[in-house]
Amino acid sequence: MSLDGDVVCDPYRELKPGPDRVIYLRGQPLSLAPRLPHVYLYNKPRGVVCSHDDPHTGNTLGRVLRAEGFIGYTWAGRLDRDAEGLMILANDGALISRLIHPRYGVEKVYHVWVGERRRDGEMRGILARMREGITDAGDKL
Incomplete structure (x- = not known):
């Protein structure tokens, strides 16, 4: 890893954001500037698992997003593997x-x-x- 051109070996080094600060990790630049939030609607197809990674299947939403360049994105809710439907994706946790x-x-x-x-x-x-819904851990779903 390098920060502003200097190799960084200290894993505890504090990294303060700034518009001109750039980290290189494995040769790829990562900006420390605050990211603008992005929100997308995604029509999840059948066969995709709502998981960032699953060792039992290669077809996860997390892998699909990363393959398309959506790094750092997550989603609201879950749909079963066999379900399709609209999901909200965002890079704002x-x-x-x-x-x-x-x-x-x-x-x-x-x-x-x-x-x-x-x-x-x-x-x-x-x-x-x-309409009655179900209760999970005290929360009505």
Whole structure:
């Protein structure tokens, strides 16, 4: 690693941000200037796992993003491997936290399409259970 042209060997060296400061890591420049937040909407296709890395599958959202140059991005929420849908991506972890953590009370709306036709009574029961939600670690989801 080098900082402003000088090799840095001290792993505890403090790095203060500045518009003209540049770190080279493995020969690639990394700016210390504050990053502008970027937010994108992404239509996750079926077959992609919502994980940064998974040793059991190569098709993770984290790997897809890195391959496309979206370094340092994360997302709000999760979709199952077999689900497709819209996701929010951002390089601002604090924003993602505000969107997903229950203490901020951000209301979420989900649109679900059922793949097979159900009887009306059965469908009403399914919808009623979905409206009730589930509780996980004391939080209603």
